[in-house]
Amino acid sequence: MHLFWIDFGTGLATAAVVALAATGLTLQFGITNYINFAYGDFMGLGALLTFALNNQAFHLNFWIAAPIAAILVGVFAVIANQLLLAPFARRFSNPALTMIVTFGLSLFMANVATVIWTGNTLFFRMPISVDKKVGPFLWSPDVMIVMGFAVLVMVMIHLLLKTTRLGKMMRALSDNTSLALTSGIDVRQITNVTWFMSGLLAGLGGIALAVEEANLTVTSAESYLFVIFAAVILGGIGSVYGAMLGALAIGLLTETAPLYINAGYKLDVGFFIVIVLLLFRPQGLVPRLGRS
Amino acid sequence: MSAFFLFFMTMVFYVIVFWIASLGLDLVWSRTGIPLFAYYLYVAVGAYLTGLFSLPHVPLQNGVGNLFGFNLPGLLALPLAAVVTGLFAMFVGAVFMRRLRTDYLAVVMVAVALVIWDFSQNDITLVSGNTGLTNIPLPLAGVLHININQWTYLYTGVAFVWALALWWIMKTVSNSPTGRVFRAIRDDSVVAATIGKNVYRYQILSMGIGGFYAAIAGGFLAQLATSWNPSSWAPFEVFNVFTMVIVGGVGSNLGMLVGAALLQVLFIQGPTYVASNYLHSPTFETLAAAAIGVLMWLSLWFRPQGAVPERLKSTAWYLGREPALQETINPDLTVEERA
Amino acid sequence: MTTQPTTPILSTRELRKSFLGVTAVNGATFDVPRNLITALIGPNGAGKTTVVSLISGQIKADSGQVTIDGADVSGWPAHRISQQGLMRTFQLSRELGGMTVLENLMVSARRQTGENLVNVFLRPGAVKKEEAALAARALEILNRYGLYHLRDSRAQALSGGQKKLLEISRAVIADPKILLLDEPMAGVNPALIEKIGEYIIDLRDGGMSILMIEHNLGIVEKICDNVVVLAEGRTLATGKMSELRENEDVVRAYLGEVINADNGR
Numbered sequence: 001m002h003l004f005w006i007d008f009g010t011g012l013a014t015a016a017v018v019a020l021a022a023t024g025l026t027l028q029f030g031i032t033n034y035i036n037f038a039y040g041d042f043m044g045l046g047a048l049l050t051f052a053l054n055n056q057a058f059h060l061n062f063w064i065a066a067p068i069a070a071i072l073v074g075v076f077a078v079i080a081n082q083l084l085l086a087p088f089a090r091r092f093s094n095p096a097l098t099m100i101v102t103f104g105l106s107l108f109m110a111n112v113a114t115v116i117w118t119g120n121t122l123f124f125r126m127p128i129s130v131d132k133k134v135g136p137f138l139w140s141p142d143v144m145i146v147m148g149f150a151v152l153v154m155v156m157i158h159l160l161l162k163t164t165r166l167g168k169m170m171r172a173l174s175d176n177t178s179l180a181l182t183s184g185i186d187v188r189q190i191t192n193v194t195w196f197m198s199g200l201l202a203g204l205g206g207i208a209l210a211v212e213e214a215n216l217t218v219t220s221a222e223s224y225l226f227v228i229f230a231a232v233i234l235g236g237i238g239s240v241y242g243a244m245l246g247a248l249a250i251g252l253l254t255e256t257a258p259l260y261i262n263a264g265y266k267l268d269v270g271f272f273i274v275i276v277l278l279l280f281r282p283q284g285l286v287p288r289l290g291r292s
Numbered sequence: 293m294s295a296f297f298l299f300f301m302t303m304v305f306y307v308i309v310f311w312i313a314s315l316g317l318d319l320v321w322s323r324t325g326i327p328l329f330a331y332y333l334y335v336a337v338g339a340y341l342t343g344l345f346s347l348p349h350v351p352l353q354n355g356v357g358n359l360f361g362f363n364l365p366g367l368l369a370l371p372l373a374a375v376v377t378g379l380f381a382m383f384v385g386a387v388f389m390r391r392l393r394t395d396y397l398a399v400v401m402v403a404v405a406l407v408i409w410d411f412s413q414n415d416i417t418l419v420s421g422n423t424g425l426t427n428i429p430l431p432l433a434g435v436l437h438i439n440i441n442q443w444t445y446l447y448t449g450v451a452f453v454w455a456l457a458l459w460w461i462m463k464t465v466s467n468s469p470t471g472r473v474f475r476a477i478r479d480d481s482v483v484a485a486t487i488g489k490n491v492y493r494y495q496i497l498s499m500g501i502g503g504f505y506a507a508i509a510g511g512f513l514a515q516l517a518t519s520w521n522p523s524s525w526a527p528f529e530v531f532n533v534f535t536m537v538i539v540g541g542v543g544s545n546l547g548m549l550v551g552a553a554l555l556q557v558l559f560i561q562g563p564t565y566v567a568s569n570y571l572h573s574p575t576f577e578t579l580a581a582a583a584i585g586v587l588m589w590l591s592l593w594f595r596p597q598g599a600v601p602e603r604l605k606s607t608a609w610y611l612g613r614e615p616a617l618q619e620t621i622n623p624d625l626t627v628e629e630r631a
Numbered sequence: 632m633t634t635q636p637t638t639p640i641l642s643t644r645e646l647r648k649s650f651l652g653v654t655a656v657n658g659a660t661f662d663v664p665r666n667l668i669t670a671l672i673g674p675n676g677a678g679k680t681t682v683v684s685l686i687s688g689q690i691k692a693d694s695g696q697v698t699i700d701g702a703d704v705s706g707w708p709a710h711r712i713s714q715q716g717l718m719r720t721f722q723l724s725r726e727l728g729g730m731t732v733l734e735n736l737m738v739s740a741r742r743q744t745g746e747n748l749v750n751v752f753l754r755p756g757a758v759k760k761e762e763a764a765l766a767a768r769a770l771e772i773l774n775r776y777g778l779y780h781l782r783d784s785r786a787q788a789l790s791g792g793q794k795k796l797l798e799i800s801r802a803v804i805a806d807p808k809i810l811l812l813d814e815p816m817a818g819v820n821p822a823l824i825e826k827i828g829e830y831i832i833d834l835r836d837g838g839m840s841i842l843m844i845e846h847n848l849g850i851v852e853k854i855c856d857n858v859v860v861l862a863e864g865r866t867l868a869t870g871k872m873s874e875l876r877e878n879e880d881v882v883r884a885y886l887g888e889v890i891n892a893d894n895g896r
């Protein structure tokens with residue numbers, strides 16, 4: 001039972017990571033009809049840029065480097081969409097082709113990152129953070145900051161979507177692109193904002209993952225891609241609150257699973273959920289995909 | 293000289309093997325319209341099965357062993373593995389094509405490949421986990437008493453004969469009424485059903501043939517390396533095969549050879565050779581891998597039909613002669629409809 | 632035309648279908664007699680296209696029954712219904728864009744030996760002979776419909792009117808017992824409308840039974856033997872055009888007034 005609660009605590013921490021990334025991915029799904037296989041690399045880029053600012057150039061304090069890196073990922077996402085993904089999606093009606101293009105983007109980013117950052121394990125330059133007992137859980141102060149931050153971000157996204165004009169326009173665009181087109185919304189601008197937010201959240205998710213695992217490699221975020229998918233699909237693609245709930249479920253499931261199954265299959269819990277959900281509940285949970 | 297020649301022959305071997313692999317993916321994806329992102333899974337299954345069929349049974353000990361082994365000659369193990377993989381591919385197709393629309397199918401296929409990849413890493417009872425299969429025998433080498441270099445030359449020839457046969461089969465299939473049904477499904481599966489074709493059955497058939505081709509390619513890779521393990525492949529390597537298909541020319545059998553050659557020579561085997569023999573650093577190789585992504589984007593954008601475009605079959609081709617009918621164009625019909 | 636008192640070639644009973652709460656078809660019930668041209672008319676959104684898709688199996692009905700030539704085909708998949716001798720065309724033409732015009736016809740033919748891979752490899756001679764004969768037949772049909780000169784073009788390159796003709800020829804080569812046409816004349820020039828009308832009459836005279844959706848009542852009056860009126864997903868009336876002109880419900884439906892549920896039938 002004791003072990004269970006420790007893993008449960010780790011699950012909450014993972015849920016924070018997944019929630020950040022899944023919220024970003026679901027925002028992106030809202031305005032595209034294809035699946036972005038490079039999203040895991042967007043996450044990795046956040047952590048790697050933080051590492052660069054923190055250890056390689058400028059030697060910024062981690063907590064300053066991290067938000068700058070996340071913003072840079074947001075900018076990168078906008079550029080990647082404008083220069084690459086959007087033109088292909090416009091030209092080829094078959095979403096499978098655009099998915100292959102994102103596949104290529106993933107391969108491109110991963111290999112370029114390997115050239116720049118090598119395949120070695122990297123560590124942020126920050127004080128070692130020792131696990132502390134908090135109730136039945138075992139968390140390091142850094143992880144607790146990440147969790148608190150994730151909750152804060154979720155509240156901010158809620159406020160953005162529900163109370164601001166920008167948020168209303170983002171929701172309108174995500175609900176119905178053609179309707180938004182005719183109702184005077186600047187689609188181009190809102191699309192850019194959405195991609196920026198999505199990249200920003202991916203970056204934050206990637207950084208949070210590196211903090212939680214206390215290290216990073218160029219590929220560590222990539223393997224979380226399907227865990228993020230699972231959270232998004234579980235919550236209903238395009239639904240921000242669904243993604244948050246999905247993240248909680250997935251975080252807890254993946255981290256407590258090793259108590260019952262081989263730890264090597266931890267992430268497969270996510271893959272499995274993707275397969276089973278898409279097979280048996282695609283219409284209810286994924287109403288937006290495949291819109292033309 | 294001889295080292296270079298060996299490298300050259302090995303590269304030719306890879307070109308041939310990936311020609312076979314892209315022929316299979318081309319059938320499933322470009323000619324039937326199924327985004328089979330799990331294609332590399334079948335390459336791996338074919339490799340594992342070829343190994344298992346040609347190795348003896350090794351009982352599990354210290355985390356190494358294989359569940360079964362048939363000790364068959366390698367030349368026989370290969371097609372047998374391909375048939376079993378084809379059946380496996382049909383089974384996977386039957387399960388997933390039944391319920392899923394193509395865009396979900398793409399995601400699910402990747403997830404399935406990832407799950408099985410993880411399984412191959414973690415499960416030691418079936419194929420020794422990360423150790424994988426080792427000492428896969430070189431077919432014919434023992435019988436003919438030849439060394440590894442001679443074997444490479446010989447087996448490149450064997451692979452070429454296989455490739456020619458598979459190319460002829462693919463050509464025959466795609467030129468046949470069955471191939472025409474595949475293309476109808478690719479263009480519009482609703483119409484295909486409307487004109488009375490059992491879309492589901494043909495999709496499964498296409499996946500089975502694709503699985504067979506993938507497995508032949510995988511079996512050759514395993515035999516060349518004499519081993520196969522989870523680091524020999526990754527589900528995402530399917531992207532390279534997609535790129536070969538796109539660059540070569542979707543729907544073109546000879547285009548697949550061009551695509552495979554271009555990628556293997558300029559972006560995969562070539563850079564690996566240069567990196568390890570001259571540059572002594574893997575950076576060049578990694579950059580070449582990144583460049584495959586760029587190649588695919590440029591190719592899809594500027595030449596979506598590929599290097600060797602799909603050839604349409606003319607009336608004369610079908611009739612076996614020029615049509616004799618005198619056309620009677622109705623002048624009314626050349627007028628176009630109102631805007 | 633005298634109508635034989637035989638069983639209808641096609642009949643629907645109480646067909647129902649709703650999409651996410653929107654009821655598109657709400658109890659459509661009608662018969663299509665043999666060897667006649669029956670029009671399916673009704674205001675925009677009446678559910679005509681949906682009825683055709685329910686009959687041909689592209690969409691599964693929530694409930695109701697479809698009978699083709701005496702066989703109950705309710706719930707059958709589209710390809711089996713098609714094999715039963717039913718062909719349809721689409722309101723927005725759906726050509727097989729990557730294939731040639733000739734291939735669009737050839738692929739549509741029934742019972743091809745070469746559609747089984749075993750035959751492709753074991754009986755190549757038979758397949759080849761059949762292909763040549765099929766190509767010749769396809770060319771004849773293309774010639775009949777004025778598409779002969781386009782035989783080797785990719786179907787996606789055709790104009791709207793040509794695509795309409797292609798859909799009709801693709802259905803004809805399968806020699807169906809019943810042909811469903813969804814607005815075969817919409818968006819084409821008047822000369823072509825005239826031609827298509829003649830083609831349809833020729834098909835009927837050749838023994839085919841036809842159900843066609845058509846908005847233009849002038850055309851309906853001219854070429855259709857029988858009319859089914861659909862409004863708000865249910866059958867409002869059936870009969871000859873001349874009789875229906877007297878029917879107040881029908882007139883009202885066409886004037887676009889909301890039909891009171893009690894007024895149905």
Ligand SMILES: Nc1ncnc2c1ncn2[C@@H]1O[C@H](COP(=O)(O)OP(=O)(O)OP(=O)(O)O)[C@@H](O)[C@H]1O
Nearest residue numbers: 650653654655673674675676677678679680681682
């Ligand atoms: N796939 C669908 N999803 C949701 N609603 C649909 C779908 N298909 C049809 N509908 C709705 O069902 C109703 C009937 O549509 P249908 O296309 O059958 O009408 P129709 O009589 O063919 O109209 P038209 O004359 O414009 O072709 C409409 O309200 C339409 O919006």
Ligand SMILES: [Mg+2]
Nearest residue numbers: 679680681722
């Ligand atoms: Mg309609």
